[in-house]
Amino acid sequence: MPKELWKGNEAIAEAAVRAGLEAYFGYPITPQTEILEYLSRRLPELGRAFVQAESELGAINMVYGAACAGVRVMSSSSSPGVSLMMEGLSYIAGTEIPAVLVNVMRGGPGLGNIAPAQADYNQAVRGGGHGDYPRIVLAPASVQEAIDLMALSFDLAEKYRMITMMILDGSVGQMMEPAEMPAMQEVHRKNFEWATNGAMNRERRILSSIYLNPLDEEQTNLRLLRRWQEVQNNEVRYKEYFLDDAEIIVIGFGTAGRVALSAVREARALGIKVGLFRPITVSPFPFEALSQLTGQARAFLVTEMNMGQMLDDVLLAVRGRVPVEFYGRPGGVVPFHDEILDEIQRIHTAPIASPLGTTVHTNPRESWLTRMTQRA
Amino acid sequence: MTTPNLVYERPEAFTEMPTHYCPGCTHGVAHRLVAEVLEEMKIIDRTIGVAPVGCAVFAYNYFDTDFVEAPHGRAPAMATGIKRVLPDRVVFTYQGDGDLASIGMGEIVHAAARGENITVIFINNANFGMTGGQMAPTTLPGMKTTSSPNGRDVETQGYPIKVSEMLSTLEGVGYCVRRSLHDPKNIRLAKKAIRTAFETQVRGLGFSMVELLSTCPTNWGITPVNSLKFVEEHMVPAYPLGDYKISDAIKQIKI
Amino acid sequence: MQKEIIIAGFGGQGVLFGGQVLAYAAMDTGKDVTWIPSYGPEMRGGTANCTVVIADHEIGSPLVKNPPLAIALNLPSFDKYEETLAPGGTLIVNQSMVDRPAKRSDIHAIFVPCNEIAEEIGDKKLMNMVAMGALLSALPEVTLKDVEKALEGHLPARHKHLLPKNYEALKRGFESAQKEWDKVPA
Numbered sequence: 001m002p003k004e005l006w007k008g009n010e011a012i013a014e015a016a017v018r019a020g021l022e023a024y025f026g027y028p029i030t031p032q033t034e035i036l037e038y039l040s041r042r043l044p045e046l047g048r049a050f051v052q053a054e055s056e057l058g059a060i061n062m063v064y065g066a067a068c069a070g071v072r073v074m075s076s077s078s079s080p081g082v083s084l085m086m087e088g089l090s091y092i093a094g095t096e097i098p099a100v101l102v103n104v105m106r107g108g109p110g111l112g113n114i115a116p117a118q119a120d121y122n123q124a125v126r127g128g129g130h131g132d133y134p135r136i137v138l139a140p141a142s143v144q145e146a147i148d149l150m151a152l153s154f155d156l157a158e159k160y161r162m163i164t165m166m167i168l169d170g171s172v173g174q175m176m177e178p179a180e181m182p183a184m185q186e187v188h189r190k191n192f193e194w195a196t197n198g199a200m201n202r203e204r205r206i207l208s209s210i211y212l213n214p215l216d217e218e219q220t221n222l223r224l225l226r227r228w229q230e231v232q233n234n235e236v237r238y239k240e241y242f243l244d245d246a247e248i249i250v251i252g253f254g255t256a257g258r259v260a261l262s263a264v265r266e267a268r269a270l271g272i273k274v275g276l277f278r279p280i281t282v283s284p285f286p287f288e289a290l291s292q293l294t295g296q297a298r299a300f301l302v303t304e305m306n307m308g309q310m311l312d313d314v315l316l317a318v319r320g321r322v323p324v325e326f327y328g329r330p331g332g333v334v335p336f337h338d339e340i341l342d343e344i345q346r347i348h349t350a351p352i353a354s355p356l357g358t359t360v361h362t363n364p365r366e367s368w369l370t371r372m373t374q375r376a
Numbered sequence: 377m378t379t380p381n382l383v384y385e386r387p388e389a390f391t392e393m394p395t396h397y398c399p400g401c402t403h404g405v406a407h408r409l410v411a412e413v414l415e416e417m418k419i420i421d422r423t424i425g426v427a428p429v430g431c432a433v434f435a436y437n438y439f440d441t442d443f444v445e446a447p448h449g450r451a452p453a454m455a456t457g458i459k460r461v462l463p464d465r466v467v468f469t470y471q472g473d474g475d476l477a478s479i480g481m482g483e484i485v486h487a488a489a490r491g492e493n494i495t496v497i498f499i500n501n502a503n504f505g506m507t508g509g510q511m512a513p514t515t516l517p518g519m520k521t522t523s524s525p526n527g528r529d530v531e532t533q534g535y536p537i538k539v540s541e542m543l544s545t546l547e548g549v550g551y552c553v554r555r556s557l558h559d560p561k562n563i564r565l566a567k568k569a570i571r572t573a574f575e576t577q578v579r580g581l582g583f584s585m586v587e588l589l590s591t592c593p594t595n596w597g598i599t600p601v602n603s604l605k606f607v608e609e610h611m612v613p614a615y616p617l618g619d620y621k622i623s624d625a626i627k628q629i630k631i
Numbered sequence: 632m633q634k635e636i637i638i639a640g641f642g643g644q645g646v647l648f649g650g651q652v653l654a655y656a657a658m659d660t661g662k663d664v665t666w667i668p669s670y671g672p673e674m675r676g677g678t679a680n681c682t683v684v685i686a687d688h689e690i691g692s693p694l695v696k697n698p699p700l701a702i703a704l705n706l707p708s709f710d711k712y713e714e715t716l717a718p719g720g721t722l723i724v725n726q727s728m729v730d731r732p733a734k735r736s737d738i739h740a741i742f743v744p745c746n747e748i749a750e751e752i753g754d755k756k757l758m759n760m761v762a763m764g765a766l767l768s769a770l771p772e773v774t775l776k777d778v779e780k781a782l783e784g785h786l787p788a789r790h791k792h793l794l795p796k797n798y799e800a801l802k803r804g805f806e807s808a809q810k811e812w813d814k815v816p817a
Contacts, residue, residue, distance in 0.1 A: 005654055049460035061453035062460070065446075066461045175667040176665070198422040198462065198466075205442050205443075208443075262690075336696035
């Protein structure tokens with residue numbers, strides 16, 4: 001299929017339709033509203049379900065209901081709306097059914113603003129809802145990647161009976177890029193052995209997240225964890241750029257990752273041996289791949305559009321073997337590549353590892369804050 | 377196995393599980409009426425129930441149909457999700473007054489406004505039963521609960537919400553009535569209303585709800601018999617029984 | 632090769648569409664391209680801008696701090712992007728909407744009376760296409776022909792009758808800019 005110029009939000013909507021999306025429930029919120037608007041036209045014309053819910057609470061619980069029925073269903077929202085959905089996500093996780101949620105993130109906390117941000121990383125990756133549950137989180141950096149990950153989201157959600165969230169910042173949602181749409185998949189209901197779709201001469205089924213006996217709930221938690229181990233073993237995805245001989249490794253996801261790519265290219269042109277590692281699955285996080293890179297790296301630079309959330313995962317992967325530096329622009333600010341280039345040059349020219357190989361450990365978030373304060 | 381002398385048996389739509397409801401509570405009566413209707417309409421195997429959070433949280437244990445268990449107040453949203461992707465199935469929620477009229481007010485109003493083709497069984501017993509008898513939006517003025525120990529003071533705690541009256545103003549509602557479970561005559565009328573509500577759904581005639589005035593002897597702190605009297609003497613005057621909305625198409629239904 | 636272009640003006644001046652046409656032209660000639668609008672409160676009634684990045688490799692940042700190329704369709708945009716333009720860069724200025732010369736001497740400010748040219752063609756809404764034509768005089772990677780084809784290929788059917796005038800606007804803008812370039816000392 002030839003490439004077309006697609007706006008991120010609309011591309012996500014169409015990619016979901018082509019992946020067999022049967023039902024969408026959502027509520028308007030900038031900067032993701034185009035997903036809702038697109039599907040309000042597209043789904044009814046295909047005879048599929050679309051409801052503009054009364055709130056994000058309503059929307060996620062409609063998703064919950066349709067997911068119990070065993071169909072491909074999704075919602076989308078932006079940060080404040082996703083906070084409202086956390087109750088439903090926890091229930092969906094506890095019920096062990098597949099559902100897909102797209103969060104086109106904006107600046108926060110609170111009402112914040114509508115500019116692109118990555119401040120919901122922890123909410124997405126660490127949980128957000130109550131209880132102990134894993135979830136898959138995908139972080140596209142381009143329109144094409146968002147399209148490709150949309151279909152994957154449904155496949156993963158169904159394979160592991162788990163929530164798959166796609167987190168992207170507002171700029172990917174609003175951006176247009178040439179992209180290729182996959183062919184239309186036919187809707188076929190998979191007749192899951194757990195779906196509550198009307199007994200019709202079989203044993204009746206119950207779907208719930210209630211386990212009053214703590215021992216049963218404990219077993220459920222352990223079952224979720226075992227399934228998560230499978231996800232960790234099979235589903236880690238990331239992209240590497242210029243890593244072969246890289247001594248400084250920049251790590252960024254989504255837009256922060258692609259902005260870093262521009263900085264890395266320019267630094268390379270200046271003769272600096274720098275590469276980029278861009279996680280695509282931020283949950284499961286590519287701990288092992290990053291851990292291996294500590295063998296070749298002199299320093300890591302984590303760059304995010306927040307105050308350093310993925311930073312903690314990188315620190316877990318690195319476990320003190322290599323100094324980690326951080327550069328972030330929180331609050332809805334998209335960094336320019338020049339800023340990241342400056343950071344790369346700073347690390348390049350002022351070695352932060354001592355000659356004896358004992359690394360000097362500064363708190364990367366604190367030293368970043370100091371630099372930000374000095375700059376202001 | 378039916379015998380000529382049989383006057384009472386477990387409805388086919390019930391499982392063998394004994395209910396956990398308190399002695400004298402009318403949840404059991406309401407459950408049975410729903411079960412009888414599902415059986416009579418021969419829709420057990422295509423019905424999906426949505427349980428609430430509240431005393432009826434375990435409703436899924438008692439009905440022999442597919443069932444899901446909703447977050448507190450969200451049953452109408454879940455039912456919407458199910459019904460929209462399975463329009464040929466019968467979907468009902470069973471909700472108490474804390475679930476439906478307090479935390480879930482948004483969901484119920486909008487499901488009704490959209491005319492979702494679902495059936496809602498609404499149990500109004502004027503308090504939060506499961507958590508031990510706190511004030512609900514339906515608690516009567518002056519009524520003592522564990523969170524209105526001096527009696528509901530309307531000056532600071534507001535007035536009861538009359539859900540049937542309120543929902544009946546919405547165009548999307550096809551059938552909206554209030555019945556009571558305090559005596560056999562009213563129970564028979566309640567069953568007929570529940571039947572009509574499900575008939576409304578299978579005919580695609582819009583949102584249907586039956587509000588049932590119910591007892592809560594344990595939390596009210598009175599005997600089952602006095603609870604029934606309380607319903608008759610105090611709740612019925614505050615929540616008048618009647619047909620709040622029956623669309624013309626539904627009036628034609630003959631049962 | 633990578634070129635970044637910012638197109639800025641008032642909402643309603645066709646800023647976003649102008650950028651999209653450029654993006655289509657770049658895409659149709661096999662290049663990677665990003666188009667990103669400013670979105671937010673300033674969308675309403677204030678200035679609108681979009682950034683287009685054209686490259687022959689995977690594009691990193693879709694935004695740029697110091698663009699080598701920009702179009703300023705009004706005075707606020709002129710003020711803003713004259714400041715941030717990269718040294719040696721080219722700023723296409725809609726002369727019809729500004730009342731001052733350029734302050735910087737290390738950039739090329741190419742003044743084109745976009746409104747007047749559009750009105751001469753008979754449709755003042757074509758002002759953005761006049762500016763796009765002028766931009767192409769500083770963007771050899773995309774030709775007039777490429778943009779014409781992009782318009783033909785992507786303009787909604789109901790607007791197809793407007794194609795000849797769009798082509799004329801592009802050409803007039805290009806020629807007008809060309810004349811300005813001729814004045815620049817070698």
